[in-house]
Amino acid sequence: MHHKVIQAPSEFKILLDRVGKDFSLTQGLGGNSSYKAGGEMLIKASGMRLHDVDNPNYFYRVGIHDSDYFELPGSQAGKPSIEVFMHALLPQTFVLHLHSSAGVALSMAAGNNPQLSARLEQSGVALIPYCRPGEALKQAILDALSSGEHSAFLLQNHGVLYFADSVAELEKSISRFEGLWTELLESFGSYALAPNDLSKELSESESERLLWQAANNWRVSPDHCVFLGETAEEWLDQLAKREVRAILGMSNRDAHLTVPQEQLLSFINVALSCPLEILPTLSLLEAQELRGWEAEKRRVSLAAQAGSAN
Ligand SMILES: [Zn+2]
Known part of the structure; x- marks a missing residue:
């Protein structure tokens, strides 16, 4: 079978570049991104910074089937992000995972505060209790997926997982979540150094x-x-x-x-x-x-x- 190699849309790359250069959203090698089309998924390669979108080895190509990923024949440089399984679990076209300062702080604070987790739920964000990566986290994400309509999952002590079928929708979810944080910071006392x-x-x-x-x-x-x-x-x-x-x-x-x-x-x-x-x-x-x-x-x-x- 001969087919064209899938390419991530340029508006997605523009978003990754912007988000990857915003220190409140991305630090060090944290965060990862993926795009799905035609039974395949492009996942950020391990060791790349989120904004390295122009690097020809930025994405690693895998196949997806039944919420899981598999290696495709042929050789490629690098390795997929170790969080590739989270991306494969979500059916949406675009997935963006950020270890943002707000995500980490809010996920810790909400774990101790039922009012805060209710506020998150109202904003379309489900709080997922901390689980080690692997089977436990996989099950927790599947449970959250079947628990209703959400635009993002907040992984406790970890970060935020955004998913959408369009880049515009994805951007909207990010600004909604980060906006909620700005609002909440007024009650916490604000801080964000760059x-x-x-x-x-x-x-x-x-x-x-x-x-x-x-x-x-x-x-x-x-x-x-x-x-x-x-x-x-x-x-x-x-x-x-x-x-x-x-x-x-x-x-x-x-x-x-x-x-x-x-x-x-x-x-x-x-x-x-x-x-x-x-x-x-x-x-x-x-x-x-x-x-x-x-x-x-x-x-x-x-x-x-x-x-x-x-
Ligand atoms: Zn992570």
């Missing part, structure tokens, strides 16, 4: 709030555990500083943010927007496993570098 705010200083009460959140709610999401490590104690000295650049450990004024620094900046945003309550976080055991996973990857890559330098 990479061009590095020279800003936190007030004393903001700095105290950050320290409190780091001590009590540091196991925010898998990304935060992976990139920021096992305990907040390691960064308490940094977090006690007031200038954002100093908190991030940046001495060079011209340096670009590294992925862990982007994660730390997003943690600051989440921490400053969340209520001062013990919120549902990842278990200590899971956080330790996630940290070990990143440490192992780093060891392997350092060993490979040392090997190639010889």
